[in-house]
Amino acid sequence: MVRFTESTITFPYTRSLGPVVGAFMTALTEKRILGIRNGEQVICPPMEWDPSTGAELPRDLVEVGPAGTVDSWTWVPEPTEQHPLDRPFAFAFVRLDGASTPLLHAVDASSPDAMSDGMRVAPRWKGQRIGHLTDIACFVPGEEPQVDGDDLGPAAEPVQMMDYLARITYRNPVPPSSDLVVDASRQHRLVGFRCPGCGKTYVGGRGVCPIDSVEFGEEHLVELPHTGTITNHVVITPVQYPGQTETEPFARVFVLLDGSDAVLGYQPVIELPVEDVAVGVRVSAVWASPGEESDEGGGMGGAFGSLIGWMPNGEPPVDDPDLVNRIF
Amino acid sequence: MAPSTDIAVVGWATTPLVRRTDLSETQLLLRAITSALEPLGLTRSDVDFTCLGSCDYITGQAFSFVGNLDAIGAWPPKRDSHVEMDGAWALYEAWLRLQEGDIEIAVVTGSGRSSTGNPALIYPMEMDPYYLAPIGADPVTFAALQARAVIAAGIADERTMAEVAVRSRGEGDVDELLRGEYVREPLRRHDLPPITDGAAAMVLATGDRARQLVERPAYITGFDHRTECHNPAFRRLDDSPSTRIAAEAAGLGDAPVEVAELQAAFTHEELLLRSVLGLGDDVAVNPSGGALKANPIMASGLCRIGHAADHVFAGGTRALAHSTSGPCLQQNLICILEGRS
Numbered sequence A: 001m002v003r004f005t006e007s008t009i010t011f012p013y014t015r016s017l018g019p020v021v022g023a024f025m026t027a028l029t030e031k032r033i034l035g036i037r038n039g040e041q042v043i044c045p046p047m048e049w050d051p052s053t054g055a056e057l058p059r060d061l062v063e064v065g066p067a068g069t070v071d072s073w074t075w076v077p078e079p080t081e082q083h084p085l086d087r088p089f090a091f092a093f094v095r096l097d098g099a100s101t102p103l104l105h106a107v108d109a110s111s112p113d114a115m116s117d118g119m120r121v122a123p124r125w126k127g128q129r130i131g132h133l134t135d136i137a138c139f140v141p142g143e144e145p146q147v148d149g150d151d152l153g154p155a156a157e158p159v160q161m162m163d164y165l166a167r168i169t170y171r172n173p174v175p176p177s178s179d180l181v182v183d184a185s186r187q188h189r190l191v192g193f194r195c196p197g198c199g200k201t202y203v204g205g206r207g208v209c210p211i212d213s214v215e216f217g218e219e220h221l222v223e224l225p226h227t228g229t230i231t232n233h234v235v236i237t238p239v240q241y242p243g244q245t246e247t248e249p250f251a252r253v254f255v256l257l258d259g260s261d262a263v264l265g266y267q268p269v270i271e272l273p274v275e276d277v278a279v280g281v282r283v284s285a286v287w288a289s290p291g292e293e294s295d296e297g298g299g300m301g302g303a304f305g306s307l308i309g310w311m312p313n314g315e316p317p318v319d320d321p322d323l324v325n326r327i328f
Numbered sequence B: 001m002a003p004s005t006d007i008a009v010v011g012w013a014t015t016p017l018v019r020r021t022d023l024s025e026t027q028l029l030l031r032a033i034t035s036a037l038e039p040l041g042l043t044r045s046d047v048d049f050t051c052l053g054s055c056d057y058i059t060g061q062a063f064s065f066v067g068n069l070d071a072i073g074a075w076p077p078k079r080d081s082h083v084e085m086d087g088a089w090a091l092y093e094a095w096l097r098l099q100e101g102d103i104e105i106a107v108v109t110g111s112g113r114s115s116t117g118n119p120a121l122i123y124p125m126e127m128d129p130y131y132l133a134p135i136g137a138d139p140v141t142f143a144a145l146q147a148r149a150v151i152a153a154g155i156a157d158e159r160t161m162a163e164v165a166v167r168s169r170g171e172g173d174v175d176e177l178l179r180g181e182y183v184r185e186p187l188r189r190h191d192l193p194p195i196t197d198g199a200a201a202m203v204l205a206t207g208d209r210a211r212q213l214v215e216r217p218a219y220i221t222g223f224d225h226r227t228e229c230h231n232p233a234f235r236r237l238d239d240s241p242s243t244r245i246a247a248e249a250a251g252l253g254d255a256p257v258e259v260a261e262l263q264a265a266f267t268h269e270e271l272l273l274r275s276v277l278g279l280g281d282d283v284a285v286n287p288s289g290g291a292l293k294a295n296p297i298m299a300s301g302l303c304r305i306g307h308a309a310d311h312v313f314a315g316g317t318r319a320l321a322h323s324t325s326g327p328c329l330q331q332n333l334i335c336i337l338e339g340r341s
Helices: A018-029 A176-186 B025-040 B064-071 B087-098 B119-126 B139-152 B158-169 B207-213 B241-250 B267-277 B300-313
Strands: A003-016 A033-038 A041-043 A061-064 A068-076 A089-096 A103-107 A120-126 A136-141 A146-148 A161-174 A190-194 A221-224 A227-236 A250-257 A263-268 A282-287 A307-312 B007-014 B049-053 B079-083 B105-113 B182-184 B197-206 B218-227 B259-261 B318-325 B331-338
Touching: A018 A033, A018 A061, A068 A103, A068 B139, A068 B182, A089 A136, A089 B139, A161 A176, A161 B119, A176 A190, A263 A307, B007 B025, B007 B207, B007 B300, B025 B064, B025 B105, B025 B197, B049 B064, B049 B087, B064 B105, B079 B087, B087 B105, B087 B197, B087 B218, B087 B300, B087 B318, B087 B331, B105 B300, B119 B139, B139 B182, B139 B267, B158 B267, B197 B207, B197 B300, B218 B241, B218 B300, B241 B267, B241 B318, B241 B331, B259 B300, B267 B318, B300 B318, B300 B331
Parallel strands: A103 A136, A120 A146, B049 B079, B049 B105, B259 B318
Antiparallel strands: A003 A161, A033 A041, A033 A061, A068 A089, A068 A120, A089 A103, A120 A136, A190 A221, A227 A250, A227 A282, A250 A263, A282 A307, B007 B197, B007 B218, B105 B197, B218 B331, B318 B331
């Protein structure tokens, strides 16, 4: 039975809007909707370029709406968390008065029976407007714009940037090879997979030989020693991005295990000050106390299972100029 | 434009196309590539060029295609490329590369695990970030708005759409389907594609090598793709000019085709594409069941080309394959495959 893990990734984007979209967003805070002239046409939402030809448009912005006509629509019986309304609504192409092209937005109607092509709608503005398409909370049937709650007025400065938070939850299978390696680590064993083709040993739960494209199973498991030599290293000065827990410079090292060609990548070190980290230092595996194990699979490097890092074992360093090349 | 050298599809394979798989994308690719090469007596070391089509947004991992290289056996170092598109576009790049004439064998793939995330929430994030993504403009909404336009133009109606669903899936009753609830009016559940995990791999060969590998290679005699502007609000949704231009450029009009494999994920898309391409009743459309039967994301278009190639392998003369990308058929690709006596 393959195990699945769920993870949520967020991408907090800050986007620059440019002269045309920025003007549109700024106008929204003033409860005005802008289009842009394209010959005889007025494009709304406004673009910097002609959507058909790509030609740059003169910055001739004109006010449209605020009311408009529904060109087409579809009913959304079950809104998602991304939709503008949390109750059933219509997505509609709204052609604002004076515009030649429609704006896609939500219409807050009681039921699909309340929707029809050609119906008149007007914006329901949010009270607090920040220069974002959702400053229009939705459109409502009729000619009269509305405001949700207290009207807090327009933006003090022209709107030039826009926040967009992408958040996606993924559910991925954990390769059985990764679980095998982590389970072994919990028993304080280091294991790898030996490829029957090229004979190379892979560590860290990698389930495929990238040379021979062979999938690994239990039959390819080999026990590996718990001592090795640092072949290369990096000292990282942490930048405090979200999720970074380190505050002081720290080292990550690559360890070539004794009597094998297996290199464990990007390993933490213990009782080895940053200034003493060097190629050739002899190290031994350090295992976690019960309760301190990591769930990480180690597929991208790093410690995994009960392996928490490597500490100097007091043996004399190895002097070999080729060591530094061994990071895989 | 006709290629300067003979380039043919000589084989292809897919993993099982299923609602949810336990396999990682790399494992799917590994198996698909092996399945495509083995019947030809080829190994990965015979492959001169690879191009993989996949999408990080769907996988949930930046540079996920790097991990997928494990499936191609990239040692000694290979000529490799990647497109953040359906494998049909990976095929286009490989077709261009093979025209240089210095290599003979290419493998292209398309892979994705739709079940990894919720497509209804992922796709809106790929839309225009100013005007569409902020309101969660989702693919089924766009499809419904296009279906309304296609119906208004007299190209489809809810009954002919249901007939497409029944024919594609080989199951269901039109009257019964038409009694179902709307997901997005005028679309019902049967008008929507399934969510499918899977991967496809295809082998291309040039000139004499193609003829040595298989009795009847499926020669690519025309290949073109065109895009329209992104926001469907600025397009006529009852037409697909990019499809029409790509088909003309690929030489659809030069001779009749017996089979057309169209990447129509929604029922009305098949009817619109048939109309735009001018396909008559004498053309078998989507004998494979098309994307309505199995819709492996990022591989669905490559599968259309594979099924069109199967028609040629089985003795057919000429087949058309179509792939698409973006909301409301924004970008369209046409590939013409021919057999030779």
